[in-house]
Amino acid sequence: MRVTGSMRTYGAVVVGSLLFVLAVSGPVRASDEPSIDDPFESVNRAIFWFNDVSDRYFIEYVAMGYDFLLPDPLERGIANVFENGRFPVKFANNLLQWKVRNAWGECVRLMLNTTAGIGGLFDAGVAAGFASHPEDFGQTLGYWGVPPGPYLMLPFLGPSNVRDGFGLATDTATLFYAFFLPFEVNAGLTIGNFINFRSMAMEVIRTNRASAFDLYVFTRNAYMSNRASRIRDQIQSDAPAEADEDLYYFDEEDDPYRLDEEFEE
16 A cells, blocks of 8 residues: 555554653553543533434434344353454554553454354453453553543544543554545444444443433543543453443444544453
8 A cells, every 4th residue: 555645644643742742751540630620511412412313313213233143152252353353553552651561462362263263253362361451542642641631522433532542543544454444434434333332232321311411411521430440451352231431432443443533341
């Protein structure tokens, strides 16, 4: 693939930003994370309303049909395949946080899941004792002391902040294989990942909708708390049944991990 001038410029900006961060900051401590800053609440609430209505009256029905057609083990297997594809993101960000053992573990997981796990359909890495260590560039920036900045609600992508938004863009560029695939294939994979996660998170989202007094505030606070915990490595699993903090977090992703980012038994 031919590397264009714009791609070189983007890469230079990412690398330069990272070097600056490493030069002026140190690993995050428990007291480093500031309180939630939501100066754009009125706009964020409007976008949240749009996301919620879109989900209630369209996306949820698509996910219900998807769930009816596919058995749960197959949905989990599809999530594992997308998780396996996030190897470049997890490997790079574990290294950037000096977690060399975890980065090596991700290499072993890739090998086991791609071979014994049939392309990642089964999580052979966990079965062999190699747990997933999901890291993204937003977490890397937080690890080195970069504050989250103002809270943001993104259309379809869900809750974020300035730091995690920049991290998401960088992680997307890290998935270099996407540059070799046609736009239609990338779009299809992204939508498929999104619907698969939404189907698996069906009951969690319904429970949170029914129990939250103010769903916007609940989602915002849970997201920010969840991200702070991930930066401190207090959360190691991203299974949707356990991650109600990630309500409406639809990045890449996880990613099977984020409606960004990463599923693990």
